[in-house]
Amino acid sequence: MASKNVEKTRARLEKRIEEGAYYEAHQQLRVVSQRYVKAKDYSAAIEILSSGAQALLKAGQGGSGCDLCLLMIEVFKTSNSSPTAALKAQVMQLITLINPEEPGRKRVINETIAWTSKHGEFPAGDPELHHFIGHLFAKEDNVYDAEKHLIVGTRDSAPVLTDLLYSWYSEDEPHTAPTYIARAVFPYLLIGNLRDASRCLQLFTAELVKHNSGGGLVVQEVQSATSDFRVFPALPLLNFLGLLLLAIQSGGADVFRGLKSHYAGALKEVKGWDEILDQIGEIYFGIQIRRSNNLFDMMGNLFGGNPAAAAPARQIGGAASGNAAPVDLD
Structure with a gap:
């Protein structure tokens, strides 16, 4: 007092x-x-x-x-x-x-995060503050800034990020869905957060199914003793992302290499995924890579513009090291 x-x-x-x-x-x-x-x-x-x-x-x-x-x-x-x-x-x-619109707001946000990084227990900054700031940017349709904070936010950040990406995707062509949700899946994987990478993909695909219930998008349900999997014949890269998450949970290096080989044609169509997948291969499957690019360059490629490599319908807009072990968040 x-x-x-x-x-x-x-x-x-x-x-x-x-x-x-x-x-x-x-x-x-x-x-x-x-x-x-x-x-x-x-x-x-x-x-x-x-x-x-x-x-x-x-x-x-x-x-x-x-x-x-x-x-x-x-x-x-x-x-x-x-x-x-x-x-x-x-x-x-x-x-x-x-x-x-106040120019000083960005510095206030950056200095706040820097303070929590130095004086708190989280090197990337306090997750609750990241979630709050990311949510604030999301409400302002500032996707590029929102996603950077939400990725290192709390457990509640994943649904906010997914809603934001789905809203952005809904203004683009249907076939671009994988490149939008990859903006959540890949960064989460690069910081060792398999839980929220999987959660975002599940939430995103559920929205896809709900908004295409009239038959506009074919969906096949594949069930096994250990998991259920949705296959989207018209969206091979979306299937790739789902299988990649399953491989991280239970597969080995050969499974990862086989997955990349099977989807090689589709992967050639997207910019920046090769470098990110190389990093994921090292983090989760022990496949060593040459240090030609650093993690921040790759994250910059992923966050740097419209996923579909076309002008967006509207103008809207820390990570662990490459050899860090995945974090068990359960």
């Missing part, structure tokens, strides 16, 4: 903001917060900056509000504060208030 002095200071400066004295209030908030930092009263500094940023953002002062957000994150770092639920909630609330 804030002290009486902090409450009085906060109330006085918020009143100045209400009166329209934005510049004066902004400067005073900076000065007062730094006094608390010098006194090592970090909680007071955070309280002053958080409330001040909120008031300025609500008043439409995006630049000043973002500046105070960044100062607050610096206090997190200076005080070696770990990303607790309370601090994350403060940041989330402030990010929600920043106008999507």
